[in-house]
Amino acid sequence: NAGVMQNPRHLVRRRGQEARLRCSPMKGHSHVYWYRQLPEEGLKFMVYLQKENIIDESGMPKERFSAEFPKEGPSILRIQQVVRGDSAAYFCASSPRLGARKGYTFGSGTRLTVV
């Protein structure tokens, strides 16, 4: 009964490289959300996806960031040409349906460090 699985747990990238963060939702969950936590701040919503569809990407930076949740496989958050300001903890959460607001389940996060 695995929870939300995120990998890698830690990722170090040099400025200008690409970062790929993966999230496998809980079994039976078809809704995935990505949040970012900058140092000393709360979590900030980035994007909400269902299988093969982006539902709400209003929290995504306009450039360099993209997300997908293909029919098969994990959800991917992709950051191109990373900069130091991208260093943060990125959390994925999943829920079984729309509006499952009674606490959807978070993964343990990927800590991205840009050097």
Added chain:
Amino acid sequence: DQQVKQNSPSLRVQEGRISILNCDYTNSMFDYFLWYKKYPAEGPTFLISISSIKDKNEDGRFTVFLNKSAKHLSLHIVPSQPGDSAVYFCAASEGETSGSRLTFGEGTQLTVNP
């Protein structure tokens, strides 16, 4: 534009006493509120929630109070235990059909001393 604010970055409490964590919000469209607990190097875990049609929800040692007129909610933990030491995040959402997007506060670090 911080719509959910937790003004106390930290709180220290003695074991056995009550912990009260506070949260204020500005968006009157928020209709559902949640508290999450987070340990270092882990993701947030859901603790307790409350709908805007209620003013209190209780679950064991945890009680959440909502004052809609003041746009204020609080989490009470009694009695506090050392294992409760963690960062507590308040979160809010608006409308079931608006998706499940949550707006988080900055968090309060609770330390319960034995």
